[in-house]
Amino acid sequence: TAPINVTAGQLGQSTKLMSYIST
Helix, strand or coil, rough: CCCCHHHHHHHHHHHHHHHHHCC
């Protein structure tokens, strides 16, 4: 029920995914 938390979670996963791909 907290869109902000969901967005933050997705952003965190995206950052990790991008970092993983970059590495």
